């Protein structure tokens with residue numbers, strides 16, 4: 213009898229981002245709902261068939277989503293706050309997208325749905341430690357739940373209608389609640405008893421429809437859990453076992469080891485348990501030894517978070533003893549987690565170095581690996597011997613390749629000393645020098661870096677890449693865009709300018725393309741949120757910067773204005789976090805290599821007279837390990853890497869950093885340790901409450917709390933911005949404050965950006981005036 217394979221989830225955006233384009237066409241009114249639904253149906257069918265062809269035994273359904281699976285779950289159980297045009301029953305696309313993206317009211321959208329009042333989107337935040345964003349379910353105190361539509365059932369039936377028998381996937385109730393927020397600050401997990409009947413109904417209907425297995429994702433098992441949360445898991449699955457005795461439930465944990473949640477996981481009265489065998493490889497054998505005899509173990513042996521081909525010989529060696537001790541029908545092999553975080557397939561990557569390409573596996577190729585592994589573990593080794601040998605040979609080549617190792621980089625790293633990681637003098641001393649040098653007003657205004665990436669900008673870049681627009685013409689076009697953005701900033705009265713980042717496709721990819729040790733794909737798109745995608749570059753070797761990356765643009769931009777022009781760089785932690793990283797050396801070493809490259813750039817910018825240099829680190833928080841006991845180590849090397857990149861400059865050069873989507877409570881000490889002269893952060897949606905922690909910790913340096921929510925098309929009024937600045941001034945000294953938006957403006961349109969920034973400048977001026985009039989002014993929030 214052969215061991216079975218399973219897949220936990222497949223990328224939903226489509227091989228050529230079909231879903232992205234269908235969504236954007238629908239949102240802009242260029243296509244109708246019918247077209248969108250058809251495209252989605254076609255994609256699902258295509259993905260199911262592909263998995264079937266690849267021989268996957270347990271194929272997932274309901275892993276598709278129009279935007280996000282957490283939002284889908286909230287919508288499915290009727291956790292829909294007021295004001296989104298839902299009055300019970302089936303949830304239409306208009307309500308769904310209003311929750312995802314906010315609504316301007318009916319008129320502005322033109323999609324014909326009923327939207328109700330203008331309403332902001334649900335909050336969006338990072339899904340575990342990934343670059344994927346989910347929509348945060350919003351619960352109210354008296355929250356009830358109701359099944360608005362059994363999506364897993366619909367998906368199961370849809371697949372069966374084309375002859376594919378699937379294993380529906382549902383986000384587990386405990387993880388779902390834990391990811392949400394209750395408006396009154398209560399613990400959402402307290403809502404479990406109200407939620408369970410809805411889940412029971414879903415499961416009963418699935419059982420009646422003939423599903424034999426269902427996969428319920430509880431990645432919260434990889435987090436630090438309270439006793440209450442563990443108990444909630446036990447109660448949940450006990451209730452399900454009673455409700456649907458004929459339906460086999462597989463609980464899936466991923467993104468980390470079970471650690472101290474292991475006894476809880478093993479005590480759940482379920483038929484199967486999925487374990488992340490990549491991040492939790494060390495505990496696998498012990499858990500398999502202790503698992504109840506009847507429990508089906510799904511072993512996540514193929515890395516679902518990275519793009520490297522597995523060394524299958526190595527996997528077989530590790531797993532064979534474990535397989536030998538268990539009946540084959542109680543074992544399954546799978547990727548470590550859903551393949552959502554991987555690009556579709558390698559077929560378009562014809563420009564990659566052949567040796568590198570041979571060492572990669574994207575979502576589709578991961579399924580091929582799984583099939584080989586199944587044969588090897590099921591006694592058919594001779595049939596796959598050649599493939600296994602090839603995989604090991606490739607893995608060995610990758611580790612020893614000369615393309616991977618650069619003695620110069622490795623030598624430089626060894627020579628890094630403590631004093632390279634700190635500025636010559638403390639902030640208090642630098643501050644005076646910088647003030648003298650920069651002559652900025654109190655409450656200086658600035659923006660975060662990017663201006664709208666208009667269709668025109670993207671078209672020009674695309675035309676240049678295709679060879680239809682010469683480099684000279686492309687560059688001239690970018691110069692015009694940059695110069696006009698500079699003129700506009702001067703006219704509206706911004707104090708510290710940015711060049712607008714028009715020449716950049718993405719803040720990570722742009723730098724990666726100019727560094728050695730990095731490769732990038734043509735079509736390696738991964739969903740970041742909704743229709744927005746990124747192409748994470750691949751760090752395959754030692755990283756270095758062969759030549760300056762941004763200096764020419766910085767010089768050009770500074771030459772067009774007498775105001776300070778910020779140099780704009782992406783920091784080492786973010787360059788690491790938003791890339792696929794080699795797995796043959798520790799991440800912190802890779803991070804330090806990138807830090808040295810950025811350090812060179814920082815110093816070159818200083819040399820050409822750039823007085824303020826911003827090093828963005830928006831991914832610092834999301835890199836935080838899932839378990840608290842690993843935090844200190846991470847924060848240690850992450851902040852050291854930042855300081856290594858930032859500290860090679862004179863006192864008078866002002867270093868900024870920027871973070872967004874960040875919860876700062878957990879990392880405040882690390883932020884202080886980074887010792888940036890100024891930090892800009894996302895705060896506008898939290899009404900400056902986020903600043904409490906900066907105030908409590910007496911954040912010593914300068915800080916720009918965002919006063920303009922750039923995730924919304926809405927233009928904030930002068931009064932609103934004044935209020936936000938007042939709230940900030942109540943928490944921090946006005947002399948510490950900068951006035952800026954929450955984040956870059958690349959996803960916005962100029963029509964929104966221009967009035968919004970004009971209002972921001974007006975607000976700053978009003979408050980400066982007040983400050984000048986009343987000495988020692990202080991506003992109470």
Ligand SMILES: Nc1nc2c(c(=O)[nH]1)N[C@@H](CNc1ccc(C(=O)N[C@@H](CCC(=O)N[C@@H](CCC(=O)N[C@@H](CCC(=O)O)C(=O)O)C(=O)O)C(=O)O)cc1)CN2
Pocket residue numbers: 343665670671673674675716717718719720721740741743744745746747790959
């Ligand atoms: N890496 C990364 N992660 C991040 C962020 C980030 O900025 N970068 N920010 C946060 C998430 N926010 C995001 C905000 C915007 C986009 C975004 O706009 N993505 C673009 C793609 C950006 C890009 O790489 N653009 C390229 C390629 C554009 C493209 O698709 N070109 C077409 C052709 C275009 C045409 O002819 O019109 C093609 O290649 O097929 C460019 O501008 O050059 C998209 O989905 O549309 C992504 C994430 C957190 N994580």
Ligand code: MET
Pocket residue numbers: 660661662719780828830870872955956957958
């Ligand atoms: C996701 S943080 C973005 C920072 C970058 N400098 C920008 O303005 O787009």
Ligand SMILES: [Zn+2]
Pocket residue numbers: 660830870871872954955956
């Ligand atoms: Zn940002």
